[in-house]
Amino acid sequence: MRFVPLGVRGSTPAPGPEFVRYGGHTSCVAVYADGEDVPGLLLDAGTGLRMLPTLLAGEPFTGRIVLSHLHWDHMQGLPFCPSVDNPRARVSLYVPVDSPDTDPEALLARGFSPPNFPIGPDGLLGEWQFCPLLTGAIDDTVTVGPVAHKGGNAFGIRVSLDGAVLAYLPDHALHDETSSADRADAESLVAGADVLLHDGQFVAAEHPVARDYGHASIETVLDFADQCDVGELVLTHHGPARTDDQLDELATQFEHTPQGRPVRFAKQNTSIEVTPRAAVQGRRRVG
Numbered sequence: 661m662r663f664v665p666l667g668v669r670g671s672t673p674a675p676g677p678e679f680v681r682y683g684g685h686t687s688c689v690a691v692y693a694d695g696e697d698v699p700g701l702l703l704d705a706g707t708g709l710r711m712l713p714t715l716l717a718g719e720p721f722t723g724r725i726v727l728s729h730l731h732w733d734h735m736q737g738l739p740f741c742p743s744v745d746n747p748r749a750r751v752s753l754y755v756p757v758d759s760p761d762t763d764p765e766a767l768l769a770r771g772f773s774p775p776n777f778p779i780g781p782d783g784l785l786g787e788w789q790f791c792p793l794l795t796g797a798i799d800d801t802v803t804v805g806p807v808a809h810k811g812g813n814a815f816g817i818r819v820s821l822d823g824a825v826l827a828y829l830p831d832h833a834l835h836d837e838t839s840s841a842d843r844a845d846a847e848s849l850v851a852g853a854d855v856l857l858h859d860g861q862f863v864a865a866e867h868p869v870a871r872d873y874g875h876a877s878i879e880t881v882l883d884f885a886d887q888c889d890v891g892e893l894v895l896t897h898h899g900p901a902r903t904d905d906q907l908d909e910l911a912t913q914f915e916h917t918p919q920g921r922p923v924r925f926a927k928q929n930t931s932i933e934v935t936p937r938a939a940v941q942g943r944r945r946v947g
């Protein structure tokens with residue numbers, strides 16, 4: 661499996677010359693199974709979704725989009741991507757709901773219909789299926805579990821494909837005050853993942869803001885990656901004001917977790933392999 665982050669910003673897009681190398685689009689990740697030329701699974705649909713046509717050679721998208729939660733930065737790309745808003749697109753969109761009785765399309769429409777937006781979800785071209793997303797497995801590939809955040813239901817997503825595991829927690833209130841129950845939920849979702857793609861919006865010195873916004877501080881994420889025995893940590897959902905130079909500085913400061921796991925900072929449109937560690941290191945995985 662491999663993935664391409666199409667948007668690595670948190671909260672709101674970051675246009676301008678200071679944000680070119682890491683990229684300014686908000687959360688969206690394209691996941692490829694081994695041997696696939698085009699992605700069949702997308703995680704989140706922030707403005708990064710607008711980059712999808714470059715991966716599909718202009719063809720419409722067929723596959724699934726799983727939303728971690730419904731904050732604007734994770735769904736705002738839906739009506740602006742010609743690969744999914746397309747008469748020949750076939751999309752199953754998984755919308756986090758808090759009860760099996762909730763209509764996922766109606767929930768999405770609360771922020772995505774007049775007067776907030778000119779059209780509702782039913783105005784998207786193509787064949788759309790709006791599926792409720794609740795804790796648990798969608799199928800053998802995708803499992804979601806609750807993560808602490810702020811302002812509504814938020815999920816982390818675990819993708820198991822080709823014998824490898826990617827865990828994606830873009831918005832995670834992980835800091836000193838996170839309850840042990842919330843932490844245990846997140847740990848069980850992430851345990852043993854080969855790559856953890858995680859919220860890296862703040863650093864410890866910004867803790868009061870991280871706490872108020874329901875986000876992580878990088879220092880805490882490094883410990884979390886060790887506790888969960890992940891293979892590699894990739895930080896994403898970068899602060900929208902964090903310039904390329906500042907991210908380079910952070911990348912130099914945080915090259916490894918305390919136990920020596922590699923850490924990198926996601927860049928828009930840069931592919932990352934998710935390889936089973938057993939295959940890489942010839943050792944049994946601890947999970």
Ligand SMILES: [Zn+2]
Pocket residue numbers: 670671687731733734830831897
């Ligand atoms: Zn977000």
Ligand SMILES: [Zn+2]
Pocket residue numbers: 729731809831
């Ligand atoms: Zn959020």
